[in-house]
Amino acid sequence: MSDEHNVRGFKVRLDRAYHLDFHLWVQSSEGDSVRIGMDPLGLETSGTLSQLEFAAVGTIVARGEPFGTLEAEKFVGPIRSPLSGMIVASNAEAMASPGICERDPYGEGWFVELTPFDFDGERDQLTEGTVTLVAAFAAKVDDYRRQGVLAE
């Protein structure tokens, strides 16, 4: 089990970086690639996932551009890439059964693997490191609660 921290009621794995606005985690994978999945706050705000679709392997995406789409509550929206790069793998099982992303968001429910073009250059957009991550994640949860996005 990876180091996991309970932050304001959400389980946050500390062994990876996060894009807190896009609600995605980023973890080094094989070779130069990173694996990307949805963080628990993203799952909470999306609602029950009914459909997922990811860009084809070989697709090049810029940071902030969609690498896929997600449907929950009959609401279709983009999944924006936290890094620029090329998609090298996508999780077909998650597309076929999006429920695994809710059951195991940090493991079997990953979305895509991407080879970043400039990981070091874009890393400042990600939040990582125990103290920084826990504080930033807690601040995001608090902000959402203030806005009434999450239940108290």
Place this chain on the structure above:
Amino acid sequence: MTVAGTLRVIDFGTAAPLRSQTYWHAVAYGVSAGAAPTLSFVQPSAPYVSIGYHRRLEEVDRATCTTNGWPVYRRMIGGGPVYLDKGQLFFQITMPMRSIPAARHRALRRLLGPAIEAFRAVGIPAVLDEHLEIVVDDRKICGYGAGQIGESAIVAGNLILDFDHRAAASILRAPSATADAELARLIGRYVAATPADPAAFKAAATDAYCRDLQLSPRDGVLNPIERDRLDELDQRFCSASWLAGSSRPDPDVWQAKIRAGVWMFAARDGDTELVVCVDNGRVLRARLQHPHLNGSRSSIETELAGLTLAEAATTLGRSGDPGTELADLFTRADPGRSL
């Protein structure tokens, strides 16, 4: 939500099927590019079928659509395949993404709330239930879908003036005559028309959205960006590749949703067939076919009614060889998630 300024109101009137889709998609691009939040209305001039962005085209009975001359268009927002005609008045509220709550269920409650007020203002006692379905009693009275297009969020729904239940059922490709009959029965039971004066509904919706969003109404038309987008959207929606959508795996069992919480599934394997209607997780009605069921079919069907899907599978499994086979079909049903 605080958006200062005006609510652009565009009444597209009656439009051909294609334009009854592409008009409001164009508006979404316009709002994304900075146009004012927009409430729009459109009524299709002829029947057609619209399929949700992620859904498999194979869900639609293309042969029936072709026979009847009903075109099929893939929209960019969510939900399943639906039949549309001039008996339905469609409304769309399009807002900048930044102005709506980040949680989808809250965004939907916020953007559907004024529509509920509009229904009530014209005498329809609509409520938004716990499943985020707009209902009167237990019957769905408004179909809607939502999505983010560019930097805008759009929710599109309808006022059903007159509903052709038979046509609505016929556009879905059911795996058997039994499933087709159950589908038509459920749509007739759980989807209702709520006739009202369309002009009064439009006025009430405009008032409600302006009040809720604290905006002033202003009659509008498409801007140049939107007109350019309209041409592109017309072409996109007519292209075979857009209509086909992405390749998605075939589901283990055929499923169809009638309204939130009410769905059905059917599976067939040779002479074995199972057709099950589900209401809030419990079997509403089951229809079984198996060459060895002999005289026990009716009693087993009765026994399954009211059970959860897991209980029903266990009950079938206990009833001997044919039951075990049917129980296996039961366990392959996804409880409505992908619908």
